[in-house]
Each structure stands twice: as C-alpha cells, then as structure tokens.
Amino acid sequence: MSKTIEGLYYSQSHEWVKVEGNTAFVGITDYAQSALGSVVYVDMPQEDDHVDAEMEFGAVESVKAASDLVSPVSGTVVEVNSGLEDSPSLLNEKPYETWIIKVEMSDPSQLDNLMDAKAYSEYCESL
Amino acid sequence: MEQPISRTCLYYSHVTLGAKMEPFAGFSMPIQYQGIIEEHQAVRTAAGMFDVSHMGEILVSGPDAEKYVNYLFTNDVTDMPEGKVLYGMMLxxxxxxxxxxxxxxxxxxxxxxxxxxxxxxxxDAAWACSLAEKYDVTVENMSEDWGEVALQGPEAERIMLEVLGLDMKELVFYTFTEARWKGYRLTVSRTGYTGEDGFELYGSPEAVCHIWKALLDAGVQPCGLGCRDTLRFEAGLPLYGHELSDTISPVEAGLGMFVKADKGDFCGRDAVARQKAEGVSRKVIGIELSDKAIPRAGYPVFAGGEQIGHVTTGYRSISTGKSICMALVSAGYAALGTSLEVEIHRKRISGTVCKKRFYRTSYKKIASGFKR
Structure with a gap:
C-alpha cells in the first residue's frame, strides 16, 4: 500500500500540496511515483510562470511514458526544484520530501477542493 | 473488437515474481520486474531473460515450401541451408x-x-493461408503450442553451458540447432532483439517453464517488455507498428537490404523495386536531441517551422543518457547532420539527424562458411 502523510492536501491526479503561509509546495505522491516507475526526467515550468488549478504545468517521465503534472492550485511559480534536473529519481526515493514547484497561491480557498490523507488513501484503494 | 486476454505459460511465474503486468498484443505480459533500467543494464553487462512466448510460430511444409516462402517473404531462401535463420518481411x-x-x-x-x-x-496466419492457394504446401499456426524464452547478453553463452548444459560455442549468429534438454526437444537460435549476443529457445510450454525456472534458480535476471523495447531501440532495430507498418515500407524504414528485389517474383516486389530504383519520399531516421526532454512516439518533427514528420520511437537512452529517437520524415531531411526540431510539451527542441544504431551492437558473427 502506498504511503500518505498527515497534514498535506491531495489531488485526484496524485499531486500533494504542503502549505506554508500563502505558499504551496507541490509534489507527486508515493502512489504516483510507484505507478510511474523510475522517473528519468521532469519537465518543469519556469519561475514567474502562472499555473492554474486543474491545469497541466509540466510532466514527470519514466523510461516508458510521460505523465502530466496537474497543478492543484492557481498562482505564480516562485521557485522550481532545480535539483530534479540532475536527480529526477528523488521523486521515487523521497516523494514527500521532494517538491517540484513552489506556488504563491492566488486563491487559497482552492485547497478546500483537495483531499486529506485519509480521503486520499481511500481514493487510491478504490482505483 | 475487444479480444479476450491470453496468458503465456509463464504467467504465474511473472505474477509470483511481482512483475508489473500489462496487456500487450492480446496477452497479459510482464512490463518490468525490478525496473526497466536495472533489467536493461543486466542485458547490456551480463544477461537477462525474456518470456517471448506470445510470439507467433507458423510452420510451412510440403513440396512447394521453398517456392512459396520465397513468394511470401522479401529475403531470398533459395540457397538457404538448413539451420539458417533469415530476417525479412511479408509485404x-x-x-x-x-x-x-x-x-x-x-x-x-x-x-x-x-x-x-x-x-x-x-x-499473418490469414495472409499466409491466402497466398498458399497456388502452392502445394501446408501452413500451420503453431503459436499456441509453442513457448519461447530469449536469453540475451554477453554472459548468455556461458549460462547456456553452465546452467542448461547446452554448448553453443560453435553456433553462429542467425543460425539454429535442435537440442535436447531433460528429455525436451528444443530449437535454439543465436538471435535476439537487444543488440547483444544471445539465444532464443523454442519448445513446448512445459519445456519453456522448466527452462525459465532453471535460469531463474541460477540467478538470471528476468526482464520485461519495457527493457525489451529500450534495448531494441538503442540497437536501431525496428518495431512493427512504429518503424514498419501496413503503410511504412521496408525501403522507407532503411531495411532495403532485407528485400531481395532481384530474386524473382514475390508479393510486393514491384512496389519495393520501384522504391529502390526511384527513391522514397519518406525515410526513418535517427535524431539526437540537444536537450534532456524526451521525445515520444507520435511527437511532431519540424524543419524550418514546417512539420516534416513524426517520432516513431523515442527514449532517454539508458546506455548513453542522451535523448534520442527514430522518426519518419520527408526524405529531403534525412541526411546525417541535418538540423531538425522535435516538439515536446509544446516546446521545439533542436536535434541532429544521426545513425539509427545508437548503441554499438555486439553480435557473435564468427567467420564461417555461411553466406547470407
């Protein structure tokens, strides 16, 4: 069974969000990394790019396939995790410690549309 | 029409090993066990084994067998000795x-x-039967009665000897032998789909299960279809449905050497003879990208702002780390060194036309009396 962390928000497309003030850290869940297999490339936006909730903002790619990254919230990208350029496998090794983008949220109420750890676990089991 | 999903004789072994199973060509097949990268490296550096029991086997016999196969098949079987294997196409x-x-x-x-x-x-079985009408031959689809395991990698010959007791030292690339192992009859060819030395073993499903188990017990890495594709791709080998298809000819795919247009009549000859003589309008090429972004099948290829083709297979090469692909493009852009662009996630990534063999193959082509 895949791991979840209490206190994070989760999307149906298997991203997680950690909130600090008005900043959202976005990564992919343990379920997502396990389903993907070894991540070999992460296609990321650039700083100052705008992302929209439920819109694609990049892709994680395994050897075999590319899988879209969908932003759980809207806002401005204030930082991308440049460490993933050389070590994309961090997403496999430490999915909940490896954020992909940091977003300054324009509408924090969008967090209400996301799941908590318990609801996300149940969602994964239903798949 | 949705077809029922078949299982090979090794299905339960794959499941027991924890393989990630996916439908492929109507079979539930292992995509990976440990991981595509580990399995790919095992084949490049030591050895790996593949369940390829899903492959089809069609037997042709009868007085007209040679004439018939020569009409069905692009390569020339006229002077082909017994024990020889040839690659080619049906057109x-x-x-x-x-x-x-x-x-x-x-x-x-x-x-x-x-x-x-x-x-x-x-x-294929229907096609082979439709062409058989004018010949005194028997065409039998044996696919369900045969299993197949591929053992591939630089250690394959040693493992064949030490684990199975089969001495294959003298077996030349693209030849085969009939062997007996624990009372089972096997057909063993020095062939494969990885760019490495190796063998393909055909036998009854029961024989194949026992061979698989013996190799597994000896510590040979089981490998899924995931790395089968990355390995064949690096070696520049085509995959039907990608680099060859009902609408992509072998001449367009750069495989004209397997089409003997002057051997006498065969199905499709006039078309490919004309393509060989007059040239083709599209070609399958290799492209090496300047960026880490990964080209995937279907992504468009551009030159000077105009789309000139599409990617047929692409990967970040596990062996070289480079982002590379094969692509079907207008022939005018096929020359080595030509600058092209591949569109990846809405960005145009620049690349250069290169040879399709991205990785140096290491086949065991011993000098011998065999002629192609």
Whole structure:
C-alpha cells in the first residue's frame, strides 16, 4: 500500500500540496511515483510562470511514458526544484520530501477542493 | 473488437515474481520486474531473460515450401541451408508491411518456421493461408503450442553451458540447432532483439517453464517488455507498428537490404523495386536531441517551422543518457547532420539527424562458411 502523510492536501491526479503561509509546495505522491516507475526526467515550468488549478504545468517521465503534472492550485511559480534536473529519481526515493514547484497561491480557498490523507488513501484503494 | 486476454505459460511465474503486468498484443505480459533500467543494464553487462512466448510460430511444409516462402517473404531462401535463420518481411502488393519476421529453414527437409509478431498472429496466419492457394504446401499456426524464452547478453553463452548444459560455442549468429534438454526437444537460435549476443529457445510450454525456472534458480535476471523495447531501440532495430507498418515500407524504414528485389517474383516486389530504383519520399531516421526532454512516439518533427514528420520511437537512452529517437520524415531531411526540431510539451527542441544504431551492437558473427 502506498504511503500518505498527515497534514498535506491531495489531488485526484496524485499531486500533494504542503502549505506554508500563502505558499504551496507541490509534489507527486508515493502512489504516483510507484505507478510511474523510475522517473528519468521532469519537465518543469519556469519561475514567474502562472499555473492554474486543474491545469497541466509540466510532466514527470519514466523510461516508458510521460505523465502530466496537474497543478492543484492557481498562482505564480516562485521557485522550481532545480535539483530534479540532475536527480529526477528523488521523486521515487523521497516523494514527500521532494517538491517540484513552489506556488504563491492566488486563491487559497482552492485547497478546500483537495483531499486529506485519509480521503486520499481511500481514493487510491478504490482505483 | 475487444479480444479476450491470453496468458503465456509463464504467467504465474511473472505474477509470483511481482512483475508489473500489462496487456500487450492480446496477452497479459510482464512490463518490468525490478525496473526497466536495472533489467536493461543486466542485458547490456551480463544477461537477462525474456518470456517471448506470445510470439507467433507458423510452420510451412510440403513440396512447394521453398517456392512459396520465397513468394511470401522479401529475403531470398533459395540457397538457404538448413539451420539458417533469415530476417525479412511479408509485404502487401503496395510495399506496405504485413509483418516483419524470422524465417528458419528446418532440418531434415521439414520446411520452414516463420516467427512473427504477437500482435499480428491472426493477420499473418490469414495472409499466409491466402497466398498458399497456388502452392502445394501446408501452413500451420503453431503459436499456441509453442513457448519461447530469449536469453540475451554477453554472459548468455556461458549460462547456456553452465546452467542448461547446452554448448553453443560453435553456433553462429542467425543460425539454429535442435537440442535436447531433460528429455525436451528444443530449437535454439543465436538471435535476439537487444543488440547483444544471445539465444532464443523454442519448445513446448512445459519445456519453456522448466527452462525459465532453471535460469531463474541460477540467478538470471528476468526482464520485461519495457527493457525489451529500450534495448531494441538503442540497437536501431525496428518495431512493427512504429518503424514498419501496413503503410511504412521496408525501403522507407532503411531495411532495403532485407528485400531481395532481384530474386524473382514475390508479393510486393514491384512496389519495393520501384522504391529502390526511384527513391522514397519518406525515410526513418535517427535524431539526437540537444536537450534532456524526451521525445515520444507520435511527437511532431519540424524543419524550418514546417512539420516534416513524426517520432516513431523515442527514449532517454539508458546506455548513453542522451535523448534520442527514430522518426519518419520527408526524405529531403534525412541526411546525417541535418538540423531538425522535435516538439515536446509544446516546446521545439533542436536535434541532429544521426545513425539509427545508437548503441554499438555486439553480435557473435564468427567467420564461417555461411553466406547470407
């Protein structure tokens, strides 16, 4: 069974969000990394790019396939995790410690549309 | 139409090993066990084994077998000695490819074995039967009665000897032998789909299960279809449905050497002879990208702002780390060194036309009396 962390928000497309003030850290869940297999490339936006909730903002790619990254919230990208350029496998090794983008949220109420750890676990089991 | 999903004789072994199973060509097949990268490296540096029991086997026998196979198949089987294997295609009259396949000339005058792609078994069997009407031959689809394991990698010859007791030292690339192992009859060819030395072993499902278990017990890495594709791709080998298809001819795919247009009549000959003489308008090429972004099948290829083709297979090469692909493009852009762009996630990534063989293959082509 895949791991979840209490206190994070989760999307149906298997991203997680950690909130600090008005900043959202976005990564992919343990379920997502396990389903993907070894991540070999992460296609990321650039700083100052705008992302929209439920819109694609990049892709994680395994050897075999590319899988879209969908932003759980809207806002401005204030930082991308440049460490993933050389070590994309961090997403496999430490999915909940490896954020992909940091977003300054324009509408924090969008967090209400996301799941908590318990609801996300149940969602994964239903798949 | 949705077809029921088949299982190979090794299905339960794959599940027990924890393989990630996915539908492929109507079979539930292992995509990976440990991981595509680990399995790929095992084949490049030591050895790995693949369940390829989904492949199709069609037997051709009878007085006209040679004449018939020569009409069905693009390569020339006229002077083909028993024990030899040839690669080639079956063509539609317009030069499109029905399938690519291996042809084995069986010992004892028993005819030919055609080994075809799993996805095309029904189509191929029907095609082979439709062309057989004018010949005194028997065409039998044996696919469900045969299993197949591929043992591939630089250690393959040693493992064949030490684990199975089969001495294959003298077996030359693209030849085969009939062997006995624990009372089972096996057909063993020095062939494969990885760019490495290695063997393909055919036998009854029961024999194949025992061989698989013996190799597994000896610590040979089981490998899934995931790395089968990354390995064949690096070696520049085509995959039907990508680099060859009903609408992509072998000449367009750069495989004209397997089409003997001057051997006498065969299905599709006029079309490919014309393509060879007059040139083709599209070609399958290799492209090396300047960026880490990964090209995937179907992504468009551009030159000077205009789309000139599409990616047929692409990966971040596990062996070299480079982002590379094969692509079908307008022939005017196929010259080595030509600058092209591949669109990846809405960005145009620049690249250069290169050879399709991205990785140096290491086949065991011992100098011998065999002629192609």
């Amino acid at each position: 539609h009259p317009d030069g499109g490819v029905v399938d690519d396949l291996l042809v084995y000339r069986l010992f004892g005058g028993k005819g030919f074995l055609l080994v075809v792609n799993a996805a095309n078994i029904a189509k």
